[in-house]
Amino acid sequence: MVKFKHIILLICLTGCFAACKKDVSIDDSYDPTPQFKADTAAISAFVKTNNIAATKDASGIFYQIIAPGTGNVSYLTSTVITADYEGRLLNGTIFDSTKGTPASFKLGNVILGWQFGIQKIQKGGKIRLIIPSYFAYGTQSPSSLVPANSILDFTITLTDVQ
Template identity: 45%
Template sequence: MLKTRVLAFFMAGILFMSCAKKETFDADAQARADEQIIKDFIAKNNIPAVRDPSGVYYQVITPGSGNVNFGSNPLLSANYTGRMLDGTVFEKSSDPISFRYTGVILGWQVGLAKIQPGGRVRLIIPSGYAYGSSGYGSIPPNAILDFDVDLIKAQ
């Protein structure tokens, strides 16, 4: 009798789980929501940002100089501050960090290609070009990120 009850309970659980509606992530809907949030943020804060076709917004503060070929995946060195749109700083470099161009989030790849060494760029990155629906560490899922990046050198 006990075995029958346990088996019935187990089977009911399997049936319930198989019938449960699975949540699906709609990347297009998230991108549309991010776009509107970013537009509102830029307007509210009078940021003279330009929209890249990717959806990343950027403001070249200082262009820098040189002729870095980002397609060759150079080793870069930069200082940065990363913020949430509410102004909360989630990370700030105290010393320059070194990284390969393709080793960073897509939003940085889009933005860094807009400047040269000695340049500074502000990036407002939609979640799909940051950490997406997974988030990362203290960065929640679907977070739009706001970065100031100073590109120090490229090799």
């Protein structure tokens, strides 16, 4: 009888562990390079068509400093930034906006495109960032308004840096 109870317990435990197994496949073969090249070509065409005086950063992010701001902050991932911003897709669809009420974030908690771009201005500065999907949300879709592999176009005014 004791052996029977142990066997039943072992079967139950095995079943519990098997039920916990996630059925998620991780595609280690994903190569972001083709998407990055396509994004870069699309951004280059967008910048040219819309006559935007943007510079391509070494990372691949395009930016236009509208106002540099003042100060000499050395940014860290723990730096808290307060920004008034509007985020658009390249087709002009606005997917996010603070609508004049700045929001605060730790720099390390925002998308990589912001982490690279914000460092190009200081408090009071304004920048336009056109971010390849790799430095935004990549293959993820953060909302129904932002499809996977979306290039993002942000206009950001940095109202405070702490």
